[in-house]
Amino acid sequence: MARIEVPMPQMGESITEGTISKWLKAVGQSVERDEPVLEISTDKVDAEIPAPAAGTIVSIEVEEGETVEVGTIVAYIDTEGVLSDNSSAPAVEAAPAAEPEPPAAKIPDPFAPPAGRTVDSATESVDEGSVPTEDGVRTRSTPVVRRIAEEHGVDITRVAGTGHAGRVTKQDILSYIEVGKGGEVAPVAAATSPRSTPAHIGVSDLWKTFYGQVQHPEFPVREGDRVEPMNNIRRLTAEHMVVAKRVAPHVHSLIEVDFTAIDRIRKDNKEQWQEQGTRISYTAFVVWAVSRLLPEFPQINGTVAGNSIIYRGSVNIGIAVDLDPGLIVPVIRDADHLSLVETGTKIIDLAGRARSRKLSPDDIQASTFSITNPGVLGTLVGLPIIPKGTAAILGTGAIEKRVVVIEDDVSGTDTMAIRKRSIFSLGYDHRLVDGADSARFLARLKGVLEAFPENV
Amino acid sequence: MNRAGIAAGQVPLAVRRLGTVAYRDALAIQEKLVRDRRDERIPDTLLLLQHPHVITLGSSSDPSHVLASPDQRASLKIELFEAGRGGDVTYHGPGQLIGYPIVALEEQRHDLHRYLRDLEGALIDGLAELGVQGHRVQGLTGVWTPGGKIAAIGVRVSSGWITSHGFALNVAPDLSYFATIVPCGIEGRAITSLALELGRTVAMTEVESVMAEALAGRLRRRIAV
Numbered sequence: 001m002a003r004i005e006v007p008m009p010q011m012g013e014s015i016t017e018g019t020i021s022k023w024l025k026a027v028g029q030s031v032e033r034d035e036p037v038l039e040i041s042t043d044k045v046d047a048e049i050p051a052p053a054a055g056t057i058v059s060i061e062v063e064e065g066e067t068v069e070v071g072t073i074v075a076y077i078d079t080e081g082v083l084s085d086n087s088s089a090p091a092v093e094a095a096p097a098a099e100p101e102p103p104a105a106k107i108p109d110p111f112a113p114p115a116g117r118t119v120d121s122a123t124e125s126v127d128e129g130s131v132p133t134e135d136g137v138r139t140r141s142t143p144v145v146r147r148i149a150e151e152h153g154v155d156i157t158r159v160a161g162t163g164h165a166g167r168v169t170k171q172d173i174l175s176y177i178e179v180g181k182g183g184e185v186a187p188v189a190a191a192t193s194p195r196s197t198p199a200h201i202g203v204s205d206l207w208k209t210f211y212g213q214v215q216h217p218e219f220p221v222r223e224g225d226r227v228e229p230m231n232n233i234r235r236l237t238a239e240h241m242v243v244a245k246r247v248a249p250h251v252h253s254l255i256e257v258d259f260t261a262i263d264r265i266r267k268d269n270k271e272q273w274q275e276q277g278t279r280i281s282y283t284a285f286v287v288w289a290v291s292r293l294l295p296e297f298p299q300i301n302g303t304v305a306g307n308s309i310i311y312r313g314s315v316n317i318g319i320a321v322d323l324d325p326g327l328i329v330p331v332i333r334d335a336d337h338l339s340l341v342e343t344g345t346k347i348i349d350l351a352g353r354a355r356s357r358k359l360s361p362d363d364i365q366a367s368t369f370s371i372t373n374p375g376v377l378g379t380l381v382g383l384p385i386i387p388k389g390t391a392a393i394l395g396t397g398a399i400e401k402r403v404v405v406i407e408d409d410v411s412g413t414d415t416m417a418i419r420k421r422s423i424f425s426l427g428y429d430h431r432l433v434d435g436a437d438s439a440r441f442l443a444r445l446k447g448v449l450e451a452f453p454e455n456v
Numbered sequence: 457m458n459r460a461g462i463a464a465g466q467v468p469l470a471v472r473r474l475g476t477v478a479y480r481d482a483l484a485i486q487e488k489l490v491r492d493r494r495d496e497r498i499p500d501t502l503l504l505l506q507h508p509h510v511i512t513l514g515s516s517s518d519p520s521h522v523l524a525s526p527d528q529r530a531s532l533k534i535e536l537f538e539a540g541r542g543g544d545v546t547y548h549g550p551g552q553l554i555g556y557p558i559v560a561l562e563e564q565r566h567d568l569h570r571y572l573r574d575l576e577g578a579l580i581d582g583l584a585e586l587g588v589q590g591h592r593v594q595g596l597t598g599v600w601t602p603g604g605k606i607a608a609i610g611v612r613v614s615s616g617w618i619t620s621h622g623f624a625l626n627v628a629p630d631l632s633y634f635a636t637i638v639p640c641g642i643e644g645r646a647i648t649s650l651a652l653e654l655g656r657t658v659a660m661t662e663v664e665s666v667m668a669e670a671l672a673g674r675l676r677r678r679i680a681v
Contacts, residue, residue, distance in 0.1 A: 011613075036615045044597040045568045046621075047613040129491035357521070361596065 006075040018042045019067040030056045055079040065229040214239040233326040244388040248429035252383045255442040259420040261452045284344035289448040291315050293334035301391045318367030321354040328354050331367045381423040391432050397423040469677035471668045474505040487618045489558040494616045504558040504664045509534040521545040524636035545637045551629035575676045579607045582670035587621040588653045604646030606634040
């Protein structure tokens with residue numbers, strides 16, 4: 001039986017992945033060569049993927065709705081048209097040995113003209129004078145990789161492939177070039193050679209991968225479970241959280257803040273604010289106070305970038321908004337230039353547009369410090385993850401009445417009182433922010449909030 | 457057909473102005489033309505038309521992105537069309553120039569992103585001709601002006617690298633209809649139009665001619681007369 005692969009094709013130089021939007025054929029159905037087998041979508045494009053050869057679909061490897069990288073095998077076709085009885089066996093053997101079907105195992109130009117013109121333009125230019133290795137090269141690389149190889153004068157057969165079926169990926173070729181073509185890997189012909197040789201992966205690439213790429217481990221599905229692909233917000237959030245936690249060594253410090261003064265100001269001004277058509281939430285007070293303090297603590301309003309520190313020139317506060325499901329962090333730009341009322345109004349505007357999905361890209365970019373409010377549903381305090389590219393995040397806990405001991409300024413006697421209080425947590429990147437910085441910042445914040453200035 | 461020998465700009469592009477066509481009918485026309493183009497029965501063809509009010513849904517669309525209720529849609533005479541393909545919610549209607557290029561992309565253009573960028577480029581060229589400066593926004597396919605999004609793009613590439621679907625340029629539509637949807641998820645930038653940018657209206661036929669020329673220029677086609 002000749003079983004050949006249907007890989008996710010390279011549909012453009014900058015296209016690295018595609019989402020399977022629809023299978024046009026099912027397992028067991030026969031297909032003609034170049035007949036569409038599935039549809040993929042990427043960005044604003046839907047595209048049909050034709051069969052690389054005639055035969056019977058014997059297995060479908062990727063479900064509708066899943067997003068896979070270019071080169072991933074999405075199906076297998078049996079070119080003898082027989083549905084194999086061990087079709088579930090993971091026989092990942094490409095078939096060029098038995099079948100004269102060169103496009104079968106390469107990542108094809110899916111719409112390459114039918115038989116008679118089997119050499120695509122990229123290959124023509126790369127493989128001049130190296131005819132004997134052409135099949136091997138084409139089997140193990142993509143047009144992008146071949147172009148990079150050509151530009152750097154690299155013989156692809158010398159590069160160890162770490163991709164599917166030993167393909168040379170873009171990363172492989174870039175690593176190879178970066179390491180300066182130093183050591184050589186055994187040629188492809190030696191099938192037993194290791195797929196990847198650590199010597200050829202630069203140290204900086206390991207870090208780049210660690211900080212730049214996320215792969216979530218698989219877990220077995222049990223009976224009765226429901227499996228759904230992650231939607232975009234969830235996928236981006238998941239990737240961001242993993243990377244953010246990898247990059248920054250997190251430390252959290254807590255402080256308790258008394259809201260008595262703020263409560264009084266809110267009560268006194270409620271009617272006036274209503275006349276102005278706005279409502280000043282507790283969060284607005286916190287944003288206002290934090291924005292005034294951040295210029296005093298440039299490292300908390302900064303970020304580590306490579307071996308440098310960026311101290312941000314503006315104060316842009318990201319506010320986490322629960323979309324249930326999902327979460328988005330719209331940004332109050334130049335928050336240190338807004339009055340309390342402007343801050344409150346801006347928060348209402350951003351949160352409203354976040355919930356009606358009407359934020360523009362500008363509304364969610366360039367945050368320099370974030371505030372999240374796990375307390376809104378009664379949580380005592382949260383220990384939030386620092387968004388990447390920033391140094392700190394403030395979590396505000398539930399504001400609730402507590403019995404506290406207060407000392408009379410004059411007589412020095414202790415009394416018990418009922419006060420509205422909340423626990424705040426500051427999560428900070430310990431590469432840049434020291435524990436004492438955090439302590440000073442929280443103490444200042446507590447001070448400003450507990451003696452909140454009138455008329456701001 | 458071997459196109460390699462044909463000099464740049466010599467591949468003919470037929471332009472067909474169809475007037476107002478229902479979305480459903482335009483789909484059927486495109487399907488037929490894609491087959492005809494693949495079988496070399498027709499040259500590369502640009503369809504220019506307008507749609508009656510319609511909201512189209514892709515298979516991955518979030519239904520909550522259709523903001524208008526069924527009653528509102530009925531009173532506004534907006535059809536809802538489930539296109540059964542990828543992509544998000546879009547609105548089309550009178551005053552919007554729809555361009556559907558049915559083009560067999562030659563080998564050096566076998567790149568989905570390049571085709572999207574070519575469509576954007578053609579729209580930007582055509583807008584410049586009409587006196588409006590359009591630009592791209594990184595990561596958001598379409599054409600923008602400082603006033604907002606002026607043209608939307610969504611394409612399909614069928615077996616044989618034959619294109620269909622294309623662009624929707626807001627010439628002078630009633631922009632209030634866009635409030636019935638959330639265009640492309642969180643992307644809630646303002647929608648603008650040629651009329652709004654220029655402060656005057658331009659005849660649809662003139663915009664059609666300019667855009668046909670601009671597209672032919674970007675794709676290195678020659679408009680067949």
